Amino acid sequence: MTDPGAAALAAFDRHRRLLFTIAYQMLGSVADAEDAVQDTWLRWSAADRSEVADPRAYLVAITTRLALDRLGSAQSRRETYVGPWLPEPLLTAGGTPVASGPAAPEPPEAAELGEHVSLAVLVVLETLSPTERAVFVLREVFGMSVAEVATTLDRSEAAVRQLAHRAREHVQARRPRFDTDARTQRRVTEQFFAACAGGDVDALLAALAPDVLVVSDGGGKVKAALRPIAGADKVARFLVAIAGAGLALPGLRTEVTEVNGSAGIVGWIGEDPVMAICPVVVDGRIAQVLVVVNPDKLSGLVVAGTEGAEGT
DSSP: OOOHHHHHHHHHHHHHHHHHHHHHHHHSOHHHHHHHHHHHHHHHHHSOGGGOSOHHHHHHHHHHHHHHHHHHHHHHHHTTOSSOOOOOOOBEETTEEOOSTTOOOOOTTOOOOGGGGSHHHHHHHTTSOHHHHHHHIIIIISOOOHHHHHHHHTOOHHHHHHHHHHHHHHHHHHSOOOOOOHHHHHHHHHHHHHHHHHTOHHHHHHHEEEEEEEEEEOTTTSOOOSSOEESHHHHHHHHHHHHHHHHTSTTEEEEEEEETTEEEEEEEETTEEEEEEEEEEETTEEEEEEEEOOGGGOGGGGGGOOTTOOOO
């Protein structure tokens, strides 16, 4: 006889990564996404599963609604946040999350997210209403039908179409244009990193767009700029200064790796992550630099702290 508990866990695990990715897209927080997935499991394990015709749709609906509940309180907390708020960075492989908490075998429906999971796009999603964000994530990122989204959110199909149109226009107007060539992203990021580490302002200026913007998130816990810094000259000097201070930290190991679907720079001391730098490459030059150093936001980088990685 099949163990009902084991069967429930097996069904849940088939969709765990998908659920985490939806929650992460909704919340911009690894910890909050993992909590939402855990709460989904608790509800799933207690449900009468004999009446569930489509476990995937059922689980997606629970996770989305839990994320919506969390999003309201999260946005209130961000109003008192010290300095700019950025989403939590996440190590990825082929666009798929590899954070330690939800790293179950990848199910076939896990999407290749690419630029959709980038920090720059998640920043734009922060400007949507919670319901618009849910519709955008389910409809535009994961390709769910209008009918599926309407059922998930308990809205009419007409309302979902209106929300989707409004969210899509909002995001398209504000999202940066990405270089889609991963080799270009990595080459420019490596040039950028080498210039920062070497203190070469001229080389750094050559890698930066004239109107480049740096946003750094320390959350009041680690020293960071309290306002965005704009303009290539100011940005270059700021980055050289912080790179010099950072590389002086004892035991720091840095690596160009994949963060949120594209090339980024991560630093660890031992196996503890201490920073993530995510350049946004547009037309072969860096248009934005997003820097996360708040230690409370680095749990999605923990798995990269393994032996044998090359450092600088």
